[in-house]
Amino acid sequence: MTTATAEIEIRDPATDEVVGRVRPAGPEQVDDAVGRAVAAGRDWARTAPGDRAGLVKAAAVAVRAVAEELARLNETETGRPFDDGLGGVLAAAGTLEQYAELGPLHRGRSLQGNWSATDLMVPGPRGVVAVLTPWNDPVAVAAGLIGAALVTGNTVVHKPSERCPHLGRRFADLLASYLPDGVLTVVDGAGPTGALLAGHAGVDVVAHVGSIAAGRAIAEAAAGTGAKVLLENGGNDPLIVDDGVDPVWAAGQVALGSYANGGQVCVSVERVYCHAAVAEEFLAALAEEATRWVYRPSGEGEKALGPLVDRRQREHVHSHVTEALRDGAVAHVGGAVPDGAGAFYPATVLSGCTPQMRILREETFGPVAAVRVVESFEQALTEAIDDPHGLAATVLTPDMAHAQEAWRALPVGTVKVNAAFGGAPGGAAQPRGLSGAGFGYGPELLDEMTATKVVHVEPCPTRDAR
Structure with missing residues (x-):
């Protein structure tokens, strides 16, 4: 069992080589970080919003300047392919710039009362604000939560994932170098350190992106201190392939949603419901598409599939696959652990999946497209809805009536119609059920990071008026 002070070893998931070690923060270090944040809070809150925004914007420029360095560090610690990681870093810089623009515009309201008041x-x-971030998109997620907290006048203690602590510290220290002392501090550690932060009496907001188990523990700890909690706990996101779609195009969308970043995206496609009328062509096209996702792409049309974050995650993914195969699913491509170093797992296509299988009931978080063939759109929608998670869902359909019914009925924060990924800048959504609560992105995150105070002012009567 990991303790708050046991040294953490980080290995390159592509080679198994040790790339670093960190000593987790214990109670004294957490107390110190929170104490510094509390001490810095009064002056930072009184800093003009435009001045706060200017510092955050300058930090965003610095992030762009070292984007390739951060992407390489991301690749070394988490296995994310360099180009994908670079996109995440640049998105982080854009997010910081966005909040630098939005922060000074965040405003309250005036109310109609008495003429003299x-x-x-x-x-x-x-x-x-305690910001606890994951390993699968560590820079972009941290930029959003930290940026929104800073521009609204909060101070931040950041704990990056223990799977990429050097990346998390490099990013946070870079931002902190543009800020007054104590406004942004960083602590290393795994779950025990996160628990110390989540339950600390000096913390007013806990913002967490990660597992359901960690989210539950954080919510319980915060209930004892009164801290506000923002949670994105992951999901079990469905995708529906309706009758009438081009099965080859649909296969490309499913492959992108299932295999991008090794299937380790919060809104990765986890379960696929395919209409029987297109199932045969779709499965054939999906199997062919899966063969294009390879570890070191060199041929035309091939796409990068990095390793999973570590061997423990690979064991989790493979356990879902082997249980499904044991219970009657069929592997069209993949499904076997490769020989050699690292935590690689092949792009996998399974059919014959049933609702009782863990691969449809739980988040697999790996490069697996688990397909269930259904007889109608109505059956697909009913089974997609029947799940306790509520992060995102996708519907591929040429029928706008089906699209309309789906986006209204699906109990999730985000519904994508005819696109596995995508969305306008500034979009925000509220996860539901086991997937969490609160806005984690967009302008609405500024509301989450602030508390509204109602102020009533009226003139004091003079002596002569008494």
């Missing part, structure tokens, strides 16, 4: 609803910083 003034009534206001004014947002203000909540205080100290």
